[in-house]
Amino acid sequence: MTFGPGFRFGSATAAYQIEGAASEDGRGPSIWDTYSHTPGATEYGDTGDVACDHYHRWREDLGHITALGLDCYRLSISWPRVQPGGTGALNEAGVAFYRDLLDALRAAGVEPWVTLYHWDLPQELEDAGGWANRDTALAFAEYARLMATELGERVHTWTTLNEPWCSAYLGYASGVHAPGRTEPVAALRAVHHLNLAHGLAATAIRDVLGAQARVSVTLNLHALRAADPGSAADLDAVRQIDAVGNRAFTGPMLEGAYPDDLLADTAGLTAWDFVLPGDLAAIRQPLAALGVNYYATTMVRHAPDGDTTSDNSGHRESASSPWVGADRVAFVTEPGPYTEMGWNIAPEGLTALLLDLHGRYPGLPLVITENGAAFDDHVDADGRVRDVQRVAYVHDHLAAVAAAMDAGADVRGYFLWSLLDNFEWAWGYSRRFGIIRVDFDTLERTWKDSAHWYARLLAGRTLPPVSAAGPA
């Protein structure tokens, strides 16, 4: 299985998950600093204070990126590092950090793909209402304009938001992510203000850099399945979750409207009067590519007795419901195998998702901006991490991407999540997604077998067998 020279292979990270240096060189606090320091919020009370210390070790990490042979590297900018309160003057030391990193990536022949928002909202903006407040969208557009001005041509592709579903619903409805609020209406307001932030930021970037600037957004679209595909009630459960989880974003961003069924399902909560005239036109902007993050599928069923307790409540994300407006919908445990997150391994779901998107939005290039897996890695006596399960996961998902491309989907690239073991949000450091192991005591980096395998893939552009994992 061979990938053409135009297909881009990369790896992805996010600022709060790897940088550390949380209060250095003028960085302001973000909602994740506050949340992770709240007792009981994260596993073992872990925080991103130090994380992988990438802020100080980025040159070493760049060495790994180039040794792997990555075509591109996806990073995010910490908004509070470059603009500590989210408005007002820039913090020059913070901007210089990203300028240096981007220059070094380009000098090494690696395309930088930059995400402007990967969940670390400046705390000052949250204190003023956060994403439930329209002003946050306006502040984000200004931040985007400033970044385009400061970093400009250094960036290959600008991604406005990473997974706004998580920001809105995990942050404001179920409260398992920062800022930890459990206010359903605020979550829907956040959905709209994130959509608006995306559209305004895209326009701001193009105002500075010209219409040819490559702008994208990354969505974690839910690959939904009905427990009983022959049941109309189960199919309606799929429709509801698709509306609130997927089409709440693709509707305005790609079609210029919120879906009628979403508005109807949530009518008891809000009249959506926070959508102001002109907003929908502002949100729908041309995209160079749609970023797709994919890990697992999601199975739902109708819950006739109203008992919507999820069968898969074993993992944190479904501990309390982020599914605002959904009525009598329960989540069903998918068949295994599972990763360490408890997520089912289903590469065929990725093929189906890509083909569905291609069918609905022909002409829109797709890029896998995240795919990968957490497993309980062990360092063997000889120092090797034989993470064969991760290699198999990536192998099978790349085969699934190739299958979608063979069937006509226009997929341009793949970013493996993640370059390094890192701070996995509410799970702290207990879940390892990296192809490079980080010892969180010494901060030493060690290539896992998956890193050797990925380097082999990049060198040959042909999918190596899973058995070819490990050092040469």
Ligand code: IFM
């Ligand atoms: O670590 C996260 C990332 O920040 C966003 N997408 C999912 C990953 C794994 O949970």
